[in-house]
Amino acid sequence: MPDNFESFIQQHRDEFEGPGPSPRVWAALEKDLTEQRQGRVVQLLRKNWFKAAVIAVLMINAAAIFYFTGHKRHQQQELSAISPDLQEARTYYTTRINAKLQLIDAYPANELGLDSTARQELQLRNDTYKALEKELKNNPGNERIRAALIRYYQLKLDLLDKILEELQDRHAVPGHTKKQYEVEI
Structure with a gap:
């Protein structure tokens, strides 16, 4: 059986080494891959950009409030320590x-x-x-x-x-x- 298989491959070698898909097919495949790489997150952000902006502003405000209250408390502690x-x-x-x-x-x-x-x-x-x-x-x-x-x-x-x-x-x-x-x- 292995001898028949090897002889089959040698006889039909030219058929196995065919030209492959056309450049147009490769271009379409690359285009699909780049669109998929953007992923669902980017597609969701396109649709819900306002919600994402509101969330970002709220997070920045929360961080600023946290920083300033901690800074004020730290200053008061400094004076009480002095x-x-x-x-x-x-x-x-x-x-x-x-x-x-x-x-x-x-x-x-x-x-x-x-x-x-x-x-x-x-x-x-x-x-x-x-x-x-x-x-x-x-x-x-x-x-x-x-x-x-x-x-x-x-x-x-x-x-x-x-x-x-x-x-x-x-x-x-x-x-x-x-x-x-x-x-x-």
């Missing part, structure tokens, strides 16, 4: 200053008589505060910087108190604000 007593003072003054800022914000903007720059300076975390906090991080043992930061808080409270007193003298205090202000006094 000086726990200063962290206590910061919490105390921050709550008082924010309460007074809410009282001031209860007044209509045209009655306040403050421009945008003055309102920005009234905020707790203005440029002066940021500079003091930066210096404290650079020189954690410096008592003068700690004292300056506490003095900054005290001056901010005094300024807000004076603004509130003047507003109370000049304008009628809004109903809910008047009660809060009287309780605070």
Whole structure:
């Protein structure tokens, strides 16, 4: 049997070595392969590009929120690690200053008589505060910087108190604000 098979192959060798498919067939096959290589993901993205864009934006927003909340928590931990007593003072003054800022914000903007720059300076975390906090991080043992930061808080409270007193003298205090202000006094 093997001899017959070998003789058959030798007799019909020319038929086995035929020219093969035409170049047109190969071109069509390559075209089909490249389309299949793009895959279902690319085809789905073509159809659902808006959904993919929304998902990408949501993922970027989630990453940014995660980064910034972690960064803010890290900064607060740094200050508490530098000086726990200063962290206590910061919490105390921050709550008082924010309460007074809410009282001031209860007044209509045209009655306040403050421009945008003055309102920005009234905020707790203005440029002066940021500079003091930066210096404290650079020189954690410096008592003068700690004292300056506490003095900054005290001056901010005094300024807000004076603004509130003047507003109370000049304008009628809004109903809910008047009660809060009287309780605070």
